[in-house]
Amino acid sequence: MTKSALKIVCDSGPIIHLDELNCLHLLEDFQEVLIPDAVQKEIKRYRPLSLSKLNVPFVFSPGNISDNARLITLCRVFSLDVGEIEALSLMEKNPQALLLTDDASARMVAEQMGFKVHGTIGILVRSIRRGQTEAKEVLGVLKEIPSKTTLHIKRSLLDEIVIKIKKEFDL
Amino acid sequence: MKTIQTEVPEQLYKKTLALVKEGWFRDEKDVFSEAIRRFLDTHRPELMEKFIRDDVEWGLHGHD
Numbered sequence: 001m002t003k004s005a006l007k008i009v010c011d012s013g014p015i016i017h018l019d020e021l022n023c024l025h026l027l028e029d030f031q032e033v034l035i036p037d038a039v040q041k042e043i044k045r046y047r048p049l050s051l052s053k054l055n056v057p058f059v060f061s062p063g064n065i066s067d068n069a070r071l072i073t074l075c076r077v078f079s080l081d082v083g084e085i086e087a088l089s090l091m092e093k094n095p096q097a098l099l100l101t102d103d104a105s106a107r108m109v110a111e112q113m114g115f116k117v118h119g120t121i122g123i124l125v126r127s128i129r130r131g132q133t134e135a136k137e138v139l140g141v142l143k144e145i146p147s148k149t150t151l152h153i154k155r156s157l158l159d160e161i162v163i164k165i166k167k168e169f170d171l
Numbered sequence: 172m173k174t175i176q177t178e179v180p181e182q183l184y185k186k187t188l189a190l191v192k193e194g195w196f197r198d199e200k201d202v203f204s205e206a207i208r209r210f211l212d213t214h215r216p217e218l219m220e221k222f223i224r225d226d227v228e229w230g231l232h233g234h235d
Contacts, residue, residue: 004235006235078213104213105213105214118226118229118230120226121223122225122227124230125226125227125229128230129230129231153223154216154220157220157223164231165231
């Protein structure tokens with residue numbers, strides 16, 4: 001497996017959702033998977049074994065909060081929780097990294113700050129492009145999202161994604 | 172108006188009461204209504220759909 005040059009900073013949602021789908025290994029090909037303190041605590045509360053069982057290059061960071069007034073104001077306006085604020089603060093120190101979150105508000109703040117941001121679905125679909133998973137397998141995983149995970153997506157959108165992948169890979 | 176019954180964490184409720192006590196809101200119902208309104212505003216379906224579509228596009232055709 002060739003490693004991507006990309007570092008990622010994680011919010012708790014994608015780690016929890018990928019673990020629920022037994023897909024945490026898809027994070028193995030990133031350079032580093034940075035986890036701030038509050039995010040680590042939240043993940044440990046819901047999926048206690050997820051941070052220790054794989055070869056994911058987790059890097060645990062202290063939970064520092066940025067002193068960038070614009071970022072903090074946006075975080076307050078969008079009522080972000082401490083984990084999301086710590087993750088965005090960590091992004092500020094690693095602006096070339098990718099923020100991984102499934103929270104719409106955190107995502108809006110990240111985009112406002114000019115950070116690259118994606119979520120669980122992005123990682124699942126990316127795994128085909130990176131040669132980690134067969135397209136057919138990813139279709140199976142996507143279909144399991146409503147029953148196996150706490151990630152809530154509109155059914156018709158999920159169906160649309162399945163159709164798009166089938167078309168893209170002639171399935 | 173619709174009346175609903177729900178459970179909230181103790182700490183959240185205490186903070187809500189404190190806001191009311193300080194005079195920032197008329198009562199706790201106003202705080203909850205305002206909180207829900209703001210949440211719904213930042214979680215508009217079309218926005219969440221856009222995020223997911225962006226994810227799929229990056230997943231399929233990204234360059235990392």
